[in-house]
Amino acid sequence: MNKKRIQQIKCLFTLFFVVCASFYATRSYAQNTAVTIRLSGVSMERVMNEIENQTNYLFLSNKDVDINSVVSVDVEARPLSEALAQMVRGTDVVYRFDGKYILLSKADRRPVTVKGVVTDADGAPVIGASVIVKGTTVGASTNTDGSFSLQVPPPAENAVLTVTYLGYEPVDVTVGSRTDFRITLRDSAVAVENVVVTALGIKRQEKALSYNVQQVKSEELTTVKDANFMNSLVGKVAGVQINSGASGPGASARVVMRGEKSIEKGNNVLYVIDGIPMYNHSFGGDGGTYDIGFQSLSGAMERGHDMVYVCYDNEAYMNTGIQRSSSTPHFADTTTTPQGTVIPGKMQQKKNLTKIMVAHGIPYVAQTTFIGNFKDITEKAHKAIYTPGAAFLNVMAPCPRGWRYPSEKLMEVTKMAVETCVWPLYEVVEGKYILSYKPKNKLPVEEYLKMQGRFAHMFKPGNEWMIEEVQKEVDKNWEELLKLCEL
Numbered sequence: 001m002n003k004k005r006i007q008q009i010k011c012l013f014t015l016f017f018v019v020c021a022s023f024y025a026t027r028s029y030a031q032n033t034a035v036t037i038r039l040s041g042v043s044m045e046r047v048m049n050e051i052e053n054q055t056n057y058l059f060l061s062n063k064d065v066d067i068n069s070v071v072s073v074d075v076e077a078r079p080l081s082e083a084l085a086q087m088v089r090g091t092d093v094v095y096r097f098d099g100k101y102i103l104l105s106k107a108d109r110r111p112v113t114v115k116g117v118v119t120d121a122d123g124a125p126v127i128g129a130s131v132i133v134k135g136t137t138v139g140a141s142t143n144t145d146g147s148f149s150l151q152v153p154p155p156a157e158n159a160v161l162t163v164t165y166l167g168y169e170p171v172d173v174t175v176g177s178r179t180d181f182r183i184t185l186r187d188s189a190v191a192v193e194n195v196v197v198t199a200l201g202i203k204r205q206e207k208a209l210s211y212n213v214q215q216v217k218s219e220e221l222t223t224v225k226d227a228n229f230m231n232s233l234v235g236k237v238a239g240v241q242i243n244s245g246a247s248g249p250g251a252s253a254r255v256v257m258r259g260e261k262s263i264e265k266g267n268n269v270l271y272v273i274d275g276i277p278m279y280n281h282s283f284g285g286d287g288g289t290y291d292i293g294f295q296s297l298s299g300a301m302e303r304g305h306d307m308v309y310v311c312y313d314n315e316a317y318m319n320t321g322i323q324r325s326s327s328t329p330h331f332a333d334t335t336t337t338p339q340g341t342v343i344p345g346k347m348q349q350k351k352n353l354t355k356i357m358v359a360h361g362i363p364y365v366a367q368t369t370f371i372g373n374f375k376d377i378t379e380k381a382h383k384a385i386y387t388p389g390a391a392f393l394n395v396m397a398p399c400p401r402g403w404r405y406p407s408e409k410l411m412e413v414t415k416m417a418v419e420t421c422v423w424p425l426y427e428v429v430e431g432k433y434i435l436s437y438k439p440k441n442k443l444p445v446e447e448y449l450k451m452q453g454r455f456a457h458m459f460k461p462g463n464e465w466m467i468e469e470v471q472k473e474v475d476k477n478w479e480e481l482l483k484l485c486e487l
């Protein structure tokens, strides 16, 4: 190779390095040149002037760029590129550096398909990382090989891809003119902090919460032992009032946080245990309520626990094979009260649990049906939930299988229970009886009985006395109720 040729190659290399160096110098200058601009709702031109004042750059813009568009920039001693990104945000203008010029042009209005691969520091693909176009809902997840592909909405040049994955630092990459990306995620080196589980199971670092969190350590609770755990919290959490029940050890406590706030009076705190909100509501069938759980129900009501008890009354132990409960009505044929020559069905009348609950002196008791009287059950459930203290709802739930009627007659059977006054709708608020519905024309009880197979034997010749007896019982109860309601 002759000397001249070597000289030419040297010149080429020099030129190449000068070009490269100036390119990097431009980029790094743009990155390093700090500007302070605080302009809100001004023309783009105004921001351009400010940038020209604070840097050595000059703007060149295409004719179709609207430099009167209203923009806002708020940066303090931040790189020029950040100010420019804010200046063009929300417009269709894109910028690029060319030497000491910043060229503004109109963005291509078509979305751009970009693809890429996300790996960890060891080059292994990150599966399921989220790649989102910042400020939009456009995004994709990486596949099993760490690859992704998505359509970046225009102007794609200004778009930023944010890549996130649990345990890694998030990465922001400006799209610019690129369509293919290799993105490496670094392990996040965040030390494990106290984590607090907030509503709906959302975990947050304690210090990251914008609201107040207080923790009570288990040792603080075990030093003072109380039959009711809540009473051990008294005086340990600021802003929490705990009123112990007046009925001695084991009494329920009323817990209110930062005062009474609800106009509906439901001011009790909500307990969330293992992510499940614990409302003070209990449900039981009639067997579980009238009989098996009666003692505990009575205890809870008498102690005035702040709770709602809902009895789902289908008038027998249905789950286990239609055995009679103390809620089963007089003469009903069940597997444990089989009508025949020995007995005429159930020998006893239905226990009046609603009245027994009233006798506990609790603030709210009501009788309703689970279908057919939707407004009634909704209003009563609402009252029961928002009445402080114990509330009891007795909900009649006709069971097609156990009562032996076709399920399509469910509404009719329910309605008939109310229209015959077999199951009157009423409530007792602070001891005051209020009738919810008074049938215009009280129907004979046989209209109700004849719909159900469990009473079929009452219609056999010679058994009329059973129907008459039931009618008397219903009438007596109804008259009593009207008196109690002062009607």
Ligand SMILES: Cc1ncc(C[n+]2csc(CCOP(=O)(O)OP(=O)(O)O)c2C)c(N)n1
Residues within 6 Å of the ligand: 284, 285, 286, 287, 288, 289, 292, 314, 316, 317, 318, 319, 320, 325
């Ligand atoms: C203390 C207790 N005793 C007995 C049982 C068995 N058992 C399971 S379901 C059931 C029937 C409950 O009847 P009811 O409460 O009327 O509800 P339904 O089946 O009618 O919905 C019984 C007795 C039980 N679960 N717990």
